[in-house]
Amino acid sequence: xxxxxxxxxxxxxxxxxxxxxxxxxxxxxxxxxxxxxxxxxxxxxxxxxxxxxxxxxxxxxxxxxxxxxxxxxxxxxxxxxxxxxxxxxxxxxxxxxxxxxxxxxxxxxxxxxxxxxxxxxxxxxxxxxxxxxxxxxxxxxxxxxxxxxxxxxxxxxxxxxxxxxxxxxxxxxxxxxxxxxxxxxxxxxxxxxxxxxxxxxxxxxxxxxxxxxxxxxxxxxxxxxxxxxxxxxxxxxxxxxxxxxxxxxxxxxxxxxxxxxxxxxxxxxxxxxxxxxxxxxxxxxxxxxxxxxxxxxxxxxxxxxxxxxxxxxxxxxxxxxxxxxxxxxxxxxxxxxxxxxxxxxxxxxxxxxxxxxxxxxxxxxxxxxxxxxxxxxxxxxxxxxxxxxxxxxxxxxxxxxxxxxxxxxxxxxxxxxxxxxxxxxxxxxxxxxxxxxxxxxxxxxxxxxxxxxxxxxxxxxxxxxxxxxxxxxxxxxxxxxxxxxxxxxxxxxxxxxxxxxxxxxxxxxxxxxxxxxxxxxxxxxxxxxxxxxxxxxxxxxxxxxxxxxxxxxxxxxxxxxxxxxxxxxxx
Numbered sequence: 013x014x015x016x017x018x019x020x021x022x023x024x025x026x027x028x029x030x031x032x033x034x035x036x037x038x039x040x041x042x043x044x045x046x047x048x049x050x051x052x053x054x055x056x057x058x059x060x061x062x063x064x065x066x067x068x069x070x071x072x073x074x075x076x077x078x079x080x081x082x083x084x085x086x087x088x089x090x091x092x093x094x095x096x097x098x099x100x101x102x103x104x105x106x107x108x109x110x111x112x113x114x115x116x117x118x119x120x121x122x123x124x125x126x127x128x129x130x131x132x133x134x135x136x137x138x139x140x141x142x143x144x145x146x147x148x149x150x151x152x153x154x155x156x157x158x159x160x161x162x163x164x165x166x167x168x169x170x171x172x173x174x175x176x177x178x179x180x181x182x183x184x185x186x187x188x189x190x191x192x193x194x195x196x197x198x199x200x201x202x203x204x205x206x207x208x209x210x211x212x213x214x215x216x217x218x219x220x221x222x223x224x225x226x227x228x229x230x231x232x233x234x235x236x237x238x239x240x241x242x243x244x245x246x247x248x249x250x251x252x253x254x255x256x257x258x259x260x261x262x263x264x265x266x267x268x269x270x271x272x273x274x275x276x277x278x279x280x281x282x283x284x285x286x287x288x289x290x291x292x293x294x295x296x297x298x299x300x301x302x303x304x305x306x307x308x309x310x311x312x313x314x315x316x317x318x319x320x321x322x323x324x325x326x327x328x329x330x331x332x333x334x335x336x337x338x339x340x341x342x343x344x345x346x347x348x349x350x351x352x353x354x355x356x357x358x359x360x361x362x363x364x365x366x367x368x369x370x371x372x373x374x375x376x377x378x379x380x381x382x383x384x385x386x387x388x389x390x391x392x393x394x395x396x397x398x399x400x401x402x403x404x405x406x407x408x409x410x411x412x413x414x415x416x417x418x419x420x421x422x423x424x425x426x427x428x429x430x431x432x433x434x435x436x437x438x439x440x441x442x443x444x445x446x447x448x449x450x451x452x453x454x455x456x457x458x459x460x461x462x463x464x465x466x467x468x469x470x471x472x473x474x475x476x477x478x479x480x481x482x483x484x485x486x487x488x489x490x491x492x493x494x495x496x497x498x499x500x501x502x503x504x505x506x507x508x509x510x511x512x513x514x515x516x517x518x519x520x521x522x523x524x525x526x527x528x529x530x531x532x533x534x535x536x537x538x539x540x541x542x543x544x545x546x547x548x549x550x551x552x553x554x555x556x557x558x559x560x561x562x563x564x565x566x567x568x569x570x571x572x573x574x575x576x577x578x579x580x581x582x583x
Contacts, residue, residue, distance in 0.1 A: 013049070013194055014194065014195060014196070014197055015042055015045075015046055015160060015191065015192055015193060015194055015195065016042065016157065016159070016160025016163050016186065016190055016191045016192070016193045016195060017042040017043045017045070017046035017191045017192070018046045018049070018050065018195075018197075019160055019163045019164055019195055019197070019198070020043070020046075020114070020157075020163050020164075020167060020186075020191070021043075021046055021047065021050060021057045021058070022057075022164070022197070022200075023163065023164040023167035023168060023202075024057075024058050024085055024112075024167065025056055025057060025058065026164070026168070026200045026201075026202035027083075027167065027168065027171050027202055028082055029058050029082075029083070029084055029085050029112070030058055030059060030082070030084065031058055031059050031060075031061050031072075031073070031076065031084045031085070031458060032058045032059070032060050032061065032084070032085045032086070032087055033061045033063050033069035033070065033072050033073050033084065033085070033086045033087070033455075034060050034061065034062060034063060034069070034086075034087040035062075035063045035064070035065070035066050035069055035087065035088050035089060035093055035096075036087060036089060037089030037090065037092075037093065037116065038089070038116075038132050038134060038135065039089060039090050039115075039116025039117060039118065039135075039138075039187075039188055040087070040089070040116050040191075041128065041188065041192075042128060042188060042191035042192040043087070043116075043191060047060060058084075058085065061458075061485070061489060062485075062488070063481065063485065064480075064481040064484065064485070065096075065478040065481035066086075066088050066093050066096040066097045066100070067096065067097065067098075067099055067100045067447055067451065067478060068450060068451035068454075068477070068478050068481045068482055068485065069086055069088075069100075069451065070086045070097050070100035070101070070104065070111070070113070070451070071100050071103070071441075071447070071448045071449075071450070071451025071452045071455070071477075072451040072452065072454045072455035072458070072485070073085070073086050073104075073109075073111045073455060074100065074103060074104055074107065074109045074111065074441070074448065074451070074452055074455060075416070075439065075451065075452030075453065075454065075455030075456040075459070076455035076456065076458055076459045077109050077110060077111060077455075078109065078240075078439045078452070078455075078456065078459075079414065079436070079439070079455070079456040079459035079460050080459035080460070082459075083110040083111045083112065083171060083174050083175060084111055084112075084455075085111065085112045085113075085114065086111060086112070086113045086114070087113075087114050087115070088113065088114075088115045089115070089116065090115060090116050090117055090118060090138045090143070091115070091117075091138060091140045091143045091146060092138060093115060094113075094115050094143060094146050094147060094183075095146055097113065097147070098445070099445030099446070099447060099448075099476075100445065100448070100451075101113075101147050101150045101151075101181065102150060102443050102444065102445040103441040103442065103443030103444075103445050103448050104150070104180060104181040104443070105150035105151070105180050105181060105329065105443070106302070106329075106441075106442050106443035106444065107265065107440075107441050107442025107443050108178055108179045108180055108237075108240070108442065109179070109180065109181065109442070110152075110171070110174035110175050110179040110180060110181065110182075111174065111181050111182075112167065112170055112171055112174060112181075112182050112183075112184065113147075113151075113181055113182065113183045113184070114183075114184050114185070114186070115143065115183070115184075115185045116185065116186060116187070116188065116191065117139075117143060117156070117185045117186060117187040117188075118130070118135045118136070118138045118139040118187065118188075119135055119187055119188045119189055120187050120189060121189060126189040126192070127189065127192040128187070128188030128189040128191065128192040129188075129189065143185055144156065144183060144185060147183050148183075149329075150180075150181065150329075151180070151181055151182055151183045152173040152174055152176075152178075152179070152180040152181065152182050153169070153170050153173035153174070153182040153183070154182065154183040154184070155169075155170065155183075155184055155185075156184070156185050156186065157184055157185070157186035157190055157191070158190060159190065159193065159195075160190065160191075160193040160194075160195035161195055163186075163195075164198055164201065165201075166184060167184070168201065168202055168204075168205035169205060170182040170183075170184055171205065172205045172206070172207055175207035176207040176208040177207075177208065177210065177211070177323035177324070177344060178323050178324040178328075210343075210344035210346065210347045211323070211342060211343050211344055211347065212343055212344065212347040212348060212351055213321070213341055213343050213347075213348045213351050213352075217339065217341050217343075218351050218352060218355050219355070220319075220339055221297065221319050221321075221339065221341075221352060222352055222355045222356065222359065224295045224317055224319065225255055225257065225295055225297065225352075226255065226356075226359070226361050226362070226365075227295075228293075228294050228295035228317075228369075229294050229369075230258070230292050230293050230294050230295075230369070230372070231255060231256070231257045231258070231293065231294070231295045231296075231297070231369065232257065232258045232259075232260055232277075232289060232290065232293035232295070232296050232297070233248070233251075233252055233257050233258070233259050233260070233296075233297045233298075233299060234259075234260050234261075234262055234290070234296060234297070234298045234299070234301055234304045234305070235248070235259070235261060235262070235264075235268050235269070235298070235299045235300050235301055236261065236262050236263050236264055236265055236268070236300060236301035236302060236303065236304070237264070237265040237266050237268065237300045237301070237302075237442065238266070238268045238269075238299055238300045238345050239264075239265075239266030239267045239268040239269075239435050239436070240265065240266050240300075240442075241345065241346055242435035242436040243346055243435075244300075244345045244346035244349060245267070245268065245269065245435040246435075247346060247349035247350045247353055248268070248269060248299070248345070248349050249269060249270060249273065250353055251349055251352055251353055251356075252269070252275050253273075253275065253370075254353070254356055254361065254366070255356070255361050255366055255369070256275070256365070256366040256367070256368070256369030256370035256373065257275065257297075257369070258275055258276075258277045258289060258293070258369075258373040258376075259273075259275050259276050259277060260277045260278065260279070260280065260287065260289055260290060261278070261279035261280070261427070262279070262280050262281075262301055262303055262304050262305055263279075263280070263281055263301075263302070263303050263423075264279050264427055264440075265439075265440045265442045266435075266436075266438065266439065266440075267432045267433070267434060267435050267436065267437050267438050270432075270433040271427075271430075271431040271432055271433060272431060272433055273377075273433075274370065274373060274374035274377045274378070275370065275373050275374070275377065276377055277289045277373060277376060277377065277380070278380055278428070279424055279427050279428070280305070280310060281423055281424045282306070282512075283309070283310070283424075284309050284512055285309060285310065286309065286310045286311075287305070287310045289376065290305060290310055290311070290312055291310075291311075291312065291313055292313075293312060293313070293316055294313070294315075294316055294317065295316065295317045295318075295319075296312055296316055296317070296318045296319070297319050297320075297321070298318065298319070298320045298321070298322075298335065298337070299320075299321045299322070299345050299348070299349070300321070300322055300323075300345050301322070302327065302330070304335060305335075317338060318335060318336060318337040318338060318339075319337060319338065319339040319340075319341070320335060320337040320339065320340045320341065321341045321343050321345060321348050322341075322342070322343075322345075323342060323343070323344055323345075324342075325340045325341065325342050384399075384428055384429065384431075387399040387429075388400055388402075388403035388429060390553040390554075391553055394552050394553055394554065395551075395552070395553065395580075395581060396550060396551065396552065396553050396555075396556060396578055396579060396580055397553070397580065397581075398419075398422045398425045398429075398498060398580055399425055399428075399429055400553055400556065401496070401556055401578055402425055402426055402428075402429035402430055402468075403429050404556050404557055404560055405430070405466065405496070405560060406429060406430050406431065408557065408560050408561060408564060409464065409466060409560075409564060410464070411434065412463055412464060413437070413463065413464045413465070413466055414436075414437055414438070414439070414456055414460065414463050414464070414465050414466070415430060415432075415437060415438040415439070415465075415466050415467075415468065416438075416439055416440075416449045416452050416453045416456065416465065416466065416467040416468065416493075417438055417439065417440050417449075417468050418440065418441065418446065418447075418448055418449035418467070418468065418469050418470070418473050419468045419469065419470060419473075419498055420446070420470040420472070420473055421470065421498075421500075422468070422470065422498050423440070426438075426468050439452065439456065446470075446472070446473045446476040447473060447475075447476030447477045447478065448477075449467040449468070449469045449473065449477060449495075450467065450469075450474075450477030450478070450479060450481075450482030450483075450495065451477065451482060451485075452467070453465050453467040453482075453486075453491070453493040453495070454482065454485055454486055454489065454491045454493070456493075457486075457491035457492070457493055458489065458491055461490075461491075464493075464494070464564065464567060464568060465491075465493035465494070465567075466493065466494045466495075466496065467493055467494070467495045467496070468496050468498070469495060469496070469497055469498065470497070470498050470500075471497050471498065471499040471500065471501065471502070471529060471532075471535065472502070472529065474495070474497050474535055475529075475533070479535070479538045479539055479542065480538060480541075480542040481542075482539075482542075482543075483538070483539040483542040483543030483544075483545050483573055484542045484543050485543075486543050486545075486573050487542075487543040487544050487545075487572065487573070490571065492566075492567045492570075492571045492572050492573050492574075493567060493573055494563050494564060494567050494573070494574045494575075494576070495539070495573065495574070495575045495576070496575075496576045496578060497535050497575065497576065497577050497578060498578060498580055499532065499535070499577050499578055499579050499580060500579075500580045500581065500582060501528060501529050501530055501532055501579075501582055502527045502528040502529045502530070502582075506527050534577075535547070535575060535577045536548060536549065536575040536576075536577050539573060539575045540575075543572075543573055544572055544573075545572060545573035545574060545575050546562075546563070546566040546570070546572060546573070546574045546575070547574065547575040547576070547577065548562070548563070548574075548575075548576055548577070549577040549578075549579065550576055550577065550578045550579065551579045556578075559576055560576070562574075563575075563576050
């Protein structure tokens with residue numbers, strides 16, 4: 013029997029979906045039957061990854077796309093499972109991560125009129141007014157499957173939206189009766205649902221941006237996520253080297269520019285101080301950034317000329333957003349940067365000006381690098397510091413390692429001290445809902461099974477990852493990774509946020525702020541119980557090298573997860 017569910021699975025295969033990250037329920041008998049029938053018949057379907065927690069499953073799909081560039085599928089249970097996705101939905105929307113989410117729906121008949129009619133009490137309770145509305149504000153597209161006759165069209169249209177800039181998740185739902193409908197197989201038509209081709213700059217825009225950069229004394233490029241497309245890093249680097257443009261990352265989500273390049277000027281997060289490079293710039297090109305600066309603490313000079321390139325320059329999902337740009341352009345970064353390079357092929361910049369800019373930024377880069385190396389020295393009291401830990405990880409992990417960064421108050425420490433040069437080697441969620449790193453590490457390892465994956469997480473964020481589900485899945489599906497917990501025994505970020513607003517208030521003088529995780533959980537023990545992971549607690553700098561080396565050996569040779577619970581100074 014070939015049903016809507018059979019056609020749905022075929023459509024996923026046609027769309028190059030390799031994995032369905034699934035948390036199934038009473039709404040999925042047709043899908044479960046179609047999976048079993050396809051296996052019995054030898055018909056190809058995506059591999060089903062059982063996900064005991066929805067957040068972990070969608071985070072895994074997010075990570076798989078980041079490491080492969082190919083969107084995957086997530087299956088959840090009616091509106092309950094849809095709501096359980098909430099944090100992961102936010103991250104996928106804000107991180108522009110394409111994937112297709114399918115949820116069942118309560119049956120719409122109750123007297124046995126159709127196969128799949130209601131036969132469990134929960135199906136009355138789970139029937140809600142607007143299931144799609146729960147996530148509509150975050151989806152690039154949403155729809156309900158009403159017949160199997162066009163289910164392939166709906167899947168391919170949904171993925172056409174997901175893959176077109178600005179990319180993001182899409183959502184389909186279907187009731188049991190519809191998913192049970194018998195239909196005739198149809199041909200593979202996926203090629204006619206291609207995503208929108210990348211957009212470029214107009215000739216006038218190229219000239220306007222190029223002449224401003226060429227005439228600048230202190231040109232600066234600000235980016236956050238050019239490197240989500242690893243192919244865009246090379247044209248960005250080539251343009252900056254050709255013109256002597258400094259590069260500043262604001263809340264980086266990827267490896268956007270080689271950190272060892274003399275033009276690299278560091279990364280800015282929530283640092284409560286003016287960035288001097290940003291303040292000194294006279295022409296600023298913002299490329300692919302949601303938050304290029306935080307104007308209450310750090311902003312460009314009032315007379316700086318600003319140009320902005322992004323596939324979503326209006327930030328459609330942000331009700332409040334503005335930068336004072338004189339030129340705003342909706343364009344793909346790789347395409348636009350290549351166009352600018354071609355302009356300078358015909359109009360080469362003045363060599364003396366390029367040399368002066370390059371020398372200026374190189375001196376700043378050298379001074380910054382010297383300061384960072386000093387921070388990496390072991391603490392005089394023997395305690396572990398995040399800077400020393402990441403420096404030793406950089407030395408021991410090797411060039412082939414992929415990093416998953418959800419260090420929160422240590423986000424910048426990870427980027428600063430890993431000092432990566434290779435595109436596609438570090439990932440963040442791009443959003444603000446914590447707990448992404450565990451599932452993402454599984455997805456990244458599925459996409460690149462031969463690479464070592466290291467997830468860096470705060471202790472609070474580790475608990476948000478649902479580690480029992482993460483480490484069970486990692487063992488079952490053979491995706492070992494090293495997870496390093498920055499354990500400062502509590503939530504440091506809420507404390508920092510409070511003190512930034514009330515530096516001399518009651519909270520600043522309080523003995524505690526209800527952010528402590530003491531007594532500290534056994535983080536490694538959770539992973540060991542759920543997934544057979546190896547674990548170790550590290551409290552002294554002298555233990556770091558041995559612990560890292562053993563953890564990497566366990567992941568690479570024994571092919572099981574390792575968790576290092578690293579105790580940092582108390583939050």
